[in-house]
Amino acid sequence: xxxxxxxxxxxxxxxxxxxxxxxxxxxxxxxxxxxxxxxxxxxxxxxxxxxxxxxxxxxxxxxxxxxxxxxxxxxxxxxxxxxxxxxxxxxxxxxxxxxxxxxxxxxxxxxxxxxxxxxxxxxxxxxxxxxxxxx
Amino acid sequence: xxxxxxxxxxxxxxxxxxxxxxxxxxxxxxxxxxxxxxxxxxxxxxxxxxxxxxxxxxxxxxxxxxxxxxxxxxxxxxxxxxxxxxxxxxxxxxxxxxxxxxxxxxxxxxxxxxxxxxxxxxxxxxxxxxxxxxxx
Numbered sequence: 542x543x544x545x546x547x548x549x550x551x552x553x554x555x556x557x558x559x560x561x562x563x564x565x566x567x568x569x570x571x572x573x574x575x576x577x578x579x580x581x582x583x584x585x586x587x588x589x590x591x592x593x594x595x596x597x598x599x600x601x602x603x604x605x606x607x608x609x610x611x612x613x614x615x616x617x618x619x620x621x622x623x624x625x626x627x628x629x630x631x632x633x634x635x636x637x638x639x640x641x642x643x644x645x646x647x648x649x650x651x652x653x654x655x656x657x658x659x660x661x662x663x664x665x666x667x668x669x670x671x672x673x674x675x676x
Numbered sequence: 677x678x679x680x681x682x683x684x685x686x687x688x689x690x691x692x693x694x695x696x697x698x699x700x701x702x703x704x705x706x707x708x709x710x711x712x713x714x715x716x717x718x719x720x721x722x723x724x725x726x727x728x729x730x731x732x733x734x735x736x737x738x739x740x741x742x743x744x745x746x747x748x749x750x751x752x753x754x755x756x757x758x759x760x761x762x763x764x765x766x767x768x769x770x771x772x773x774x775x776x777x778x779x780x781x782x783x784x785x786x787x788x789x790x791x792x793x794x795x796x797x798x799x800x801x802x803x804x805x806x807x808x809x810x811x812x
Contacts (some may be wrong), residue, residue, distance in 0.1 A: 558694055565698065568703045576712030576812070582728030582810040588797035605786075641784040649725040649782035651789065652808055656727035670790050674736075 584655050589639060589669030600637035601630070601663075604671055605646045605654065624657050634662040641671045678793055720749055725782035728808035739807075744782035748792035757791060764799035775803035 604612035611623040618626045638658055642651055655666050710801040720743040740760070748755045750763060755789050768774045780789050789806075796804050 572708035580810040583805040588793040644787040646786040648780045651728045652725040
């Protein structure tokens with residue numbers, strides 16, 4: 542004398558394709574627009590210590606005052622030639638580099654210079670502002 | 677006169693084959709899901725400078741964004757210079773060896789970068805890194 546349960550009707554409905562395709566297309570467009578294939582990297586920098594704590598070693602001085610020139614240990618070198626001038630200097634990889642920039646130098650230029658130093662295994666770069674003279 | 681036969685086309689030929697199309701769309705979707713990474717959309721959009729080594733970036737404790745105009749952002753909030761200094765100071769006292777990642781736009785002026793660096797230094801931040809896009 543059991544209760545008679547209704548047998549669940551198993552009418553299988555076919556999934557309608559059109560809404561599915563709509564959703565998949567929307568997902569596809571979202572991922573196409575929001576995805577980046579660029580790889581992010583980093584360069585390590587240090588802030589130049591203030592107060593002029595002079596250490597025994599003489600750091601390499603690099604100054605970026607305008608777009609066309611680089612001041613390498615106080616000597617003016619054309620930007621296109623500064624890496625050759627750097628290679629001509631006797632630098633050991635542990636050398637410290639003081640990179641000083643003028644206000645209007647774009648960040649891209651600063652990163653380019655640090656990048657060139659890093660490819661020569663010079664990684665101890667401290668960033669600071671230029672002092673004193675302007676070109 | 678030559679009689680041209682009217683083009684005979686059954687409705688079925690015109691119909692796009694739906695199932696292969698879905699297959700391809702699914703493949704494209706999987707490709708973008710697996711091969712790409714979602715962009716960081718928080719805060720202002722910056723064009724990072726190209727360069728930098730192949731080293732795998734580690735997550736930094738805090739990321740300071742410097743946009744094209746030299747304004748400072750922390751997440752979605754724009755900060756003034758004193759606010760930035762204050763924030764970095766509280767951060768570095770909370771975590772002993774804090775590290776800061778500077779996401780500066782390549783077109784921003786170095787002056788804005790120097791302000792962040794000076795703020796980091798006066799706050800005693802141990803590690804400072806500049807975010808770049810790997811070239812090539």
